[in-house]
Amino acid sequence: MNYLVAVLPDRSQAEAAYSALQQEGLPNDGINILGDGYQSADDYGLIDPNLAASKEIKREFYWLVGFGFIAGFAFNWLTAIEILPAIAPIGNHIIGGIFGAAAGAMGAYFSGGAVGLTIGSGDALPYRNRLNAGKYLVIVQGTNELVDRANRILRQFEPENIQGYTEPIGT
Template identity: 50%
Template sequence: MNYLIAVVSDRIKAEEAYTALEQAGIERSQISILGKGYKTAEEFGLVDPTQQAKKRAMYMAYWLVPFGFAGGYLFNLITGLDNLDWAGDPGNHIVGGMLGAIGGAMGSVFVGGGVGLNLFNFGGDDELSYPNLLDEGKYLVAVKGSEDSRVRATPILRRFKPESLQGYEG
């Protein structure tokens, strides 16, 4: 399924674009308006990438943190490292397990998609996701269908000077 999504500033432009697409012969079932009074991002199937990254990182953490603890504990048990003299054998093994759990947590962030969380906002406000644009009061005109309908819709939507126009293959 192919998608073409145009970000427009107000409701009137979104409705005009919808009407122009309809007049060009694109079926109503392929055109959607997202925004206040229309479909929401969840109804259309748009997912916030930050939310997805959190979900994947947490899913990975459920597996990697316990295995990291077990691996760190066993590594300390096998090698007999004595980093903390005052802790004794069980304390050193537990510290090794804690270090392994920290390694597992780091792995869940880096491998599970947590890098996409953009925790420090290095990209600035230019890289807003579609749900954030909808929260700002903007409207999205989306065309989903074949490659042919996406190609036909592109010049029509460009006439309305959208803030953003992007195509996706899904």
């Protein structure tokens, strides 16, 4: 499936573009308007960057906490630092491992969150920002030929941005 996303500055241009696409015979079920008074980004299914960030945090959390514990334990074992002199050396090694695990959890939170917000959401974040700024998105989905026809029609409205996407096979 191919997609074409055009960013238009106001509602009247989005409605005019939608009407022009309909007049050219494009199917109504393949044309969507996102913006105030129409579908929201969540209704349409644009990826929420916060959801992508939390998924990336969880993915990294499982690895980094375990490796952090092992690294903290090994560091304390090799350096023989006494964190609490009153307990046995193995207890200090375990406390060192707990500190390493905590560092791993912080690393997962900060790096996973940053990666999820910036990369995990793809182009959804810029489109969400434009919707929040009061702009409108006209999205056309269909075959390659249909998207090419829609591209020619939408360019007449001088959109701020127009971008085509191809959905990978198997999704």
